[in-house]
Amino acid sequence: MFGVRLLIALLIVLTVIACIHTGSYTVLGSLTIEQEDTTPPTITSTLANNSYFRGGRLDVYFYITDNESGLSLVQVYFDGALYISDGLNGEQSYTVSLLGLLLGYLSEGMHNYTVIARDVAGNIARLERIFYVDRTRPTGMIIEPAPETLHTGIITIRFNYTDNLSPLTAILRVCGDEFNVTDLYSYDVDTRKYPDGELEISLYIEDRAGNSYTISRTIMIDNTPPIFQLISPSNETICTGILTLEYNIDDPHLDETWMEIDNVWRNVTGQTTIDIDTTIYEDAYYWIAFKLNDTLGNTAVLRIIIGIDNTPPQIQVLSPINNTMITMEIK
Numbered sequence: 001m002f003g004v005r006l007l008i009a010l011l012i013v014l015t016v017i018a019c020i021h022t023g024s025y026t027v028l029g030s031l032t033i034e035q036e037d038t039t040p041p042t043i044t045s046t047l048a049n050n051s052y053f054r055g056g057r058l059d060v061y062f063y064i065t066d067n068e069s070g071l072s073l074v075q076v077y078f079d080g081a082l083y084i085s086d087g088l089n090g091e092q093s094y095t096v097s098l099l100g101l102l103l104g105y106l107s108e109g110m111h112n113y114t115v116i117a118r119d120v121a122g123n124i125a126r127l128e129r130i131f132y133v134d135r136t137r138p139t140g141m142i143i144e145p146a147p148e149t150l151h152t153g154i155i156t157i158r159f160n161y162t163d164n165l166s167p168l169t170a171i172l173r174v175c176g177d178e179f180n181v182t183d184l185y186s187y188d189v190d191t192r193k194y195p196d197g198e199l200e201i202s203l204y205i206e207d208r209a210g211n212s213y214t215i216s217r218t219i220m221i222d223n224t225p226p227i228f229q230l231i232s233p234s235n236e237t238i239c240t241g242i243l244t245l246e247y248n249i250d251d252p253h254l255d256e257t258w259m260e261i262d263n264v265w266r267n268v269t270g271q272t273t274i275d276i277d278t279t280i281y282e283d284a285y286y287w288i289a290f291k292l293n294d295t296l297g298n299t300a301v302l303r304i305i306i307g308i309d310n311t312p313p314q315i316q317v318l319s320p321i322n323n324t325m326i327t328m329e330i331k
């Protein structure tokens with residue numbers, strides 16, 4: 001028996017080899033493979049999660065697919081209540097269109113759509129899309145600097161802002177420059193890049209829904225030292241007796257003026273002319289220094305040089321010698 005079975009098996013193998021070799025093999029029957037569907041449907045949405053809206057119409061699409069056993073049920077819940085329930089017959093894709101939701105009729109705050117999809121094999125998928133209706137503008141304030149105050153150099157601007165429910169974008173505007181200060185509550189600004197005078201500071205805040213608020217204030221800045229202009233005498237003049245210095249000083253916030261000659265300082269605040277008795281000095285060239293500052297600490301130092309000469313010219317008669325008889329010869 002064993003020999004017969006082996007012979008039959010050998011014949012079958014030879015036949016198969018022959019059929020394959022001649023290319024004339026015959027398909028004897030079809031084979032069905034039962035695939036098990038263990039994958040839940042896929043759900044996507046045109047609505048981004050955690051979206052914010054002020055109002056208007058909301059159109060949302062949900063796309064549901066299942067490429068294995070196909071879909072058997074799609075349900076949509078709005079704010080927890082069943083809104084749509086569609087029984088299906090194994091479709092591989094299905095679209096839920098939620099068009100024309102009037103947001104003006106919704107209360108402010110959080111809302112959500114939840115889609116649940118089941119395939120024929122019983123796998124369940126779930127997708128939630130949260131959105132917010134926000135009609136309330138944010139509030140904010142600039143804490144420092146105080147309005148109309150005077151500043152110089154680098155200043156720290158302090159501010160605060162809040163919203164009923166949305167994260168905020170915060171923009172600080174200074175004289176046409178914009179700084180994104182989102183999530184910051186203070187910001188240093190170098191005022192030296194702006195012209196002296198009024199400087200406008202604005203804080204613009206906007207919630208995710210697009211409600212915005214702006215608060216502004218004006219401060220004064222002065223980054224310029226006092227300007228000194230000598231009128232007379234001109235630099236390097238030789239002086240005698242009383243020397244009158246005349247000059248102009250320009251600064252909107254001038255504080256003190258000091259003058260130094262021969263290592264002695266004197267406060268000349270408020271003066272624009274100074275008389276100097278040069279006879280108390282020895283003849284020589286002298287530096288005269290002016291030191292000026294404004295109330296913000298901007299300081300200027302200027303020097304002029306003058307010569308002092310209080311000694312008259314010396315006359316020495318070399319000839320004739322004093323008390324000598326001069327004889328004139330008359331021809």
Ligand SMILES: [Ca+2]
Nearest residue numbers: 039040068119
């Ligand atoms: Ca599936």
Ligand SMILES: [Ca+2]
Nearest residue numbers: 134136163207
């Ligand atoms: Ca808001």
Ligand SMILES: [Ca+2]
Nearest residue numbers: 222224251294
């Ligand atoms: Ca100044």
